Amino acid sequence: MSLRTNPSGTVSSNPKTPREVLYWVEHGRISSDAALRHLSQLDRRSASAAATEGKANHTSQKDRADEVLRQLDQLVGLSGVKLLVREIRAFIEVQQRRLDFHLPQDTQMLHMVFQGAPGTGKTTVARLLGQLFEALGVLPKGHLVEVERADLVGEYIGHTAQKTREVIKRSLGGIMFVDEAYSLARGGEKDFGKEAIDTLVKAMEDYRGEFLLILAGYPHEMAWFMSTNPGLLSRFPIHLEFPDYNAQELLEIGRAMLAAGQYVLTKEAEQGFLKHLEDRQGNWHTNAGNARMIRNILEHAVRRQAVRLAGHLDAVTRHDLTQLTWADLEGGL
Amino acid sequence: MEALVVGKPNCGKSLFVVNFAAYLGLKEVRLEMMDQDGVVRHQKLPLEKARRQLVSHVAHKTQTMQSISVDILTGRHHHVICLTDTVGLTDEIHFENHIRRAMAMALDQLTHTSMVLHLIDASAIGLARPESLSLMDEAMARYASTIAPYAILANKMDRDLAKAGLDRVRERFRGQAIIPISAMTRRGFRDVKTFILRHWP
Numbered sequence: 001m002s003l004r005t006n007p008s009g010t011v012s013s014n015p016k017t018p019r020e021v022l023y024w025v026e027h028g029r030i031s032s033d034a035a036l037r038h039l040s041q042l043d044r045r046s047a048s049a050a051a052t053e054g055k056a057n058h059t060s061q062k063d064r065a066d067e068v069l070r071q072l073d074q075l076v077g078l079s080g081v082k083l084l085v086r087e088i089r090a091f092i093e094v095q096q097r098r099l100d101f102h103l104p105q106d107t108q109m110l111h112m113v114f115q116g117a118p119g120t121g122k123t124t125v126a127r128l129l130g131q132l133f134e135a136l137g138v139l140p141k142g143h144l145v146e147v148e149r150a151d152l153v154g155e156y157i158g159h160t161a162q163k164t165r166e167v168i169k170r171s172l173g174g175i176m177f178v179d180e181a182y183s184l185a186r187g188g189e190k191d192f193g194k195e196a197i198d199t200l201v202k203a204m205e206d207y208r209g210e211f212l213l214i215l216a217g218y219p220h221e222m223a224w225f226m227s228t229n230p231g232l233l234s235r236f237p238i239h240l241e242f243p244d245y246n247a248q249e250l251l252e253i254g255r256a257m258l259a260a261g262q263y264v265l266t267k268e269a270e271q272g273f274l275k276h277l278e279d280r281q282g283n284w285h286t287n288a289g290n291a292r293m294i295r296n297i298l299e300h301a302v303r304r305q306a307v308r309l310a311g312h313l314d315a316v317t318r319h320d321l322t323q324l325t326w327a328d329l330e331g332g333l
Numbered sequence: 334m335e336a337l338v339v340g341k342p343n344c345g346k347s348l349f350v351v352n353f354a355a356y357l358g359l360k361e362v363r364l365e366m367m368d369q370d371g372v373v374r375h376q377k378l379p380l381e382k383a384r385r386q387l388v389s390h391v392a393h394k395t396q397t398m399q400s401i402s403v404d405i406l407t408g409r410h411h412h413v414i415c416l417t418d419t420v421g422l423t424d425e426i427h428f429e430n431h432i433r434r435a436m437a438m439a440l441d442q443l444t445h446t447s448m449v450l451h452l453i454d455a456s457a458i459g460l461a462r463p464e465s466l467s468l469m470d471e472a473m474a475r476y477a478s479t480i481a482p483y484a485i486l487a488n489k490m491d492r493d494l495a496k497a498g499l500d501r502v503r504e505r506f507r508g509q510a511i512i513p514i515s516a517m518t519r520r521g522f523r524d525v526k527t528f529i530l531r532h533w534p
Binding site: 018021022023025026027028029030031032033034035036040041062103 | 422424425426427428430433434435437440441442443467468469471473474475476479480484
């Protein structure tokens with residue numbers, strides 16, 4: 001490496017290239033802190049040359065956010081959730097615009113509580129939110145770390161805080177999704193779950209804006225959980241309700257699931273299925289599983305269809321392979 | 334991948350490099366020294382000897398670029414990291430020719446390295462010592478954080494004044510990754526390793 005030749009040869013007030021900066025340092029014209037400032041300025045100049053590139057990057061960021069919203073729209077039902085996600089998106093974009101005009105930023109906490117029965121889409125929405133926040137630049141990574149009580153609570157005194165902190169470290173830059181969060185408070189006075197809650201609450205302050213905490217669980221239990229710790233309710237300003245799906249929505253979910261595997265319900269099967277769902281609506285067991293229950297029923301139907309066709313495989317047409325009849329469905333109900 | 338270790342004179346860069354290499358499992362230091370004419374020399378040293386030979390209380394002991402290559406094992410993966418020690422960067426224009434040249438080399442290396450570890454002496458903040466916080470550190474934070482993964486290592490946390498110093502560093506460099514360490518007692522080395530692995534290109 002040779003730094004001995006002066007590239008410009010003339011005396012000017014500011015160095016033009018990084019090489020010149022280094023030359024000046026070597027010859028005692030500027031100190032290293034000034035050199036660093038010059039270097040970063042030169043860097044910025046080359047950065048502004050690549051500004052067009054940055055703009056393209058910006059639009060792709062918007063595209064990605066739109067893509068995530070499109071995926072969200074494809075979910076059946078959940079109108080309240082969709083509305084809120086749009087609110088959050090608009091809020092974030094307005095905040096970024098405000099920053100351009102040097103207006104103070106509102107640092108809202110976006111920690112959330114998801115309440116809903118099993119199979120109502122809590123995890124799916126959380127995953128989409130992670131992608132959305134990553135696309136909008138709120139979270140650097142946007143990954144989802146799914147945890148449950150066993151991941152947070154330790155076996156002996158002091159173990160819990162350590163374990164919880166490790167999980168928090170893993171979720172920095174993304175979303176930490178605590179499923180069945182109420183179980184943290186269930187064990188009573190001496191349970192270590194309390195320690196996990198305290199550590200989480202502390203981390204929410206320490207790593208403000210670096211990660212997002214989503215607590216999820218069944219409505220009843222979550223309401224009780226929030227009442228156990230006075231600081232909790234106020235720290236989670238956003239409450240999302242995931243209502244149970246009605247029969248029509250369940251059927252639509254089922255159709256989408258089948259379409260992914262290129263299966264179709266016959267007309268008769270669809271009517272029978274809808275009638276069955278409508279009859280039972282409101283009378284499901286609370287933990288029946290909503291969308292997950294539909295998946296199980298349909299998977300059972302697919303297996304029964306296979307048995308029905310396996311008997312005369314040679315005569316089977318493409319059409320037969322895609323059709324699920326009422327007879328296939330009925331056995332699984 | 335190369336991690337460039339920069340900082341003021343006497344803030345513990347050389348000791349950090351040697352001890353961190355030892356922490357990562359190195360038994361013998363294989364030094365690659367590039368002196369100011371760009372000539373590369375290789376030297377093998379046992380750790381203890383390296384510590385004695387490379388580290389000193391007098392500022393500007395390190396005047397060449399010294400690299401140590403270390404394997405980091407994570408599970409079954411081999412990562413080879415090159416820790417590069419540099420001369421201490423000062424605010425004033427140094428009167429000695431060869432030290433200025435060494436600084437220019439360090440800055441040159443800075444423009445195309447893949448990671449910057451910036452050491453700050455947390456125990457000397459607010460004191461009038463060559464290793465205390467200065468304009469150079471702020472300029473470094475602003476520049477280095479734009480070009481590569483960048484972490485501030487608040488060193489000498491084993492000393493009494495360091496705790497207050499760490500708070501000052503946190504305040505001053507808000508938004509940067511700050512890892513409290515002690516190159517002497519090897520405190521915080523695990524966090525440094527985590528940081529390096531997390532930002533592996």
